[in-house]
Structures are given as C-alpha cells and as structure tokens.
Amino acid sequence: MTRTPARRLPASRSLFAAALLALAAPVVSAAAAPEAAAPAVNPQIEQAVAALRAITTLQADFVQTDRNGQRLTGVLSMQRPGKIRFQYEAGVPLLIVSDGSALTLIDYEVRQVQRWPIRNSPLGALLDPNKDVARFATLNQTGHPDVLSMDVHDPRHPEYGSITMIMLKKAGAPGGWELNSWIALDSQNRRTTVRLSNQRYGVALPSNIFRWNDPRGTGRK
Numbered sequence: 001m002t003r004t005p006a007r008r009l010p011a012s013r014s015l016f017a018a019a020l021l022a023l024a025a026p027v028v029s030a031a032a033a034p035e036a037a038a039p040a041v042n043p044q045i046e047q048a049v050a051a052l053r054a055i056t057t058l059q060a061d062f063v064q065t066d067r068n069g070q071r072l073t074g075v076l077s078m079q080r081p082g083k084i085r086f087q088y089e090a091g092v093p094l095l096i097v098s099d100g101s102a103l104t105l106i107d108y109e110v111r112q113v114q115r116w117p118i119r120n121s122p123l124g125a126l127l128d129p130n131k132d133v134a135r136f137a138t139l140n141q142t143g144h145p146d147v148l149s150m151d152v153h154d155p156r157h158p159e160y161g162s163i164t165m166i167m168l169k170k171a172g173a174p175g176g177w178e179l180n181s182w183i184a185l186d187s188q189n190r191r192t193t194v195r196l197s198n199q200r201y202g203v204a205l206p207s208n209i210f211r212w213n214d215p216r217g218t219g220r221k
Contacts, residue, residue: 052175056079064086082118103116106214147168148177149166163183
C-alpha cells in the first residue's frame with residue numbers, strides 16, 4: 001500500500017512558527033507593573049471580557065491565514081481556565097496544545113517541541129479568568145453596534161507584539177458576544193489571522209484532548 005506523504009508546509013514554516021510566537025509572546029502582568037491608578041474601563045471592553053470569561057468549553061472550526069495568504073484549517077477545542085488545542089487538517093504535522101500552564105508547539109515532521117508560558121501571553125485573554133485583560137485592552141471603532149474589536153498589548157513593550165480580538169453580538173453565546181476571530185501581530189509585523197466558525201459551547205471534551213504524544217520518544221504528555 002502506498003503511503004500518502006504528510007502535507008508539506010510551504011517555505012513559510014519558519015514564518016508560521018514565528019506567527020505562533022506572537023500568540024505566546026509575554027506581556028507584563030498587572031502585578032509586575034508600577035503602582036498607578038487604573039484608568040476607567042470602557043463598558044464594551046467589560047462586556048467582551050465578561051463574555052470570554054463566561055465560556056466553559058468551546059469547539060469550533062478554524063481557518064488560519066498567514067501574511068502571505070497561506071491557509072490552514074482545523075478544529076479548535078478550548079476549556080477554561082487555560083486549556084486549548086489547535087488540531088490541524090489531515091496531513092499537516094503540527095499540533096498546538098496548552099495544558100493550562102504552557103503553550104506547546106509540536107512539529108511531528110522534524111520531531112521538535114517548543115514551549116512558552118501561557119499565563120502572561122495575549123492568548124491568556126482567552127484562557128485565564130484572572131487575567132486583567134481590560135488593563136491592556138483598547139477598543140477599536142467598528143462602525144457597527146453588533147461588532148466589537150479590541151486590541152490587547154502592552155504599549156511600553158511593542159517588541160512583545162499584540163492580539164486583536166473580533167467579537168459579534170449573538171444572543172446564544174455566553175455573555176451575548178461570540179468570539180469570531182483574532183489577529184496576532186509580532187514585532188516584525190508578521191501577521192496571522194485565525195477565524196472561527198460553527199462554534200459549539202458547553203460541549204463535553206475528552207479528558208485526554210489536551211495531552212500530546214512526544215515525537216522525541218520521551219513518552220506521552
């Protein structure tokens with residue numbers, strides 16, 4: 001039987017990994033910042049943060065697009081607090097998983113594993129219920145009352161990159177707002193967009209879905 005080769009990622013494999021770093025790049029936590037009076041929070045940002053925190057579990061289809069227009073598809077599974085899995089389409093030898101403490105990128109083709117802390121990353125805006133997202137969030141004008149856009153970044157550290165989340169008003173979504181997409185931008189202006197569809201909330205997820213097989217032969221994680 002002829003074995004179907006794994007789908008090779010284009011020459012942008014390194015760019016793809018760098019775009020993931022934009023998701024994992026640390027931001028300064030509230031505890032590490034100098035003492036200062038907290039600015040007033042925009043009510044729409046409060047609504048967005050409340051909607052994100054209202055998610056318990058989520059599964060959705062996703063399309064990921066890099067700055068060159070190259071697209072990968074897959075299924076996202078999320079369980080708050082802290083757990084997420086990007087399962088890519090068949091033939092793509094990549095997996096991204098967070099077990100609640102670290103974001104892990106596994107490349108099965110080259111048997112490589114990379115890990116970054118998740119607790120101080122922009123992705124923590126989706127996963128960490130204790131993250132003071134509003135402190136680092138800026139509302140973008142969309143011109144539509146049912147579309148909400150906010151940037152999450154530390155303006156004192158542009159080298160850390162940013163994440164922009166787009167949410168749509170939807171009565172059936174937790175908190176009344178549904179996460180539609182996000183855009184990660186690193187310090188070299190490498191941009192990755194993740195767009196969600198077919199969102200399902202409150203789904204029962206397998207207990208091992210946030211584990212992964214280590215290609216380096218050190219056992220199952």
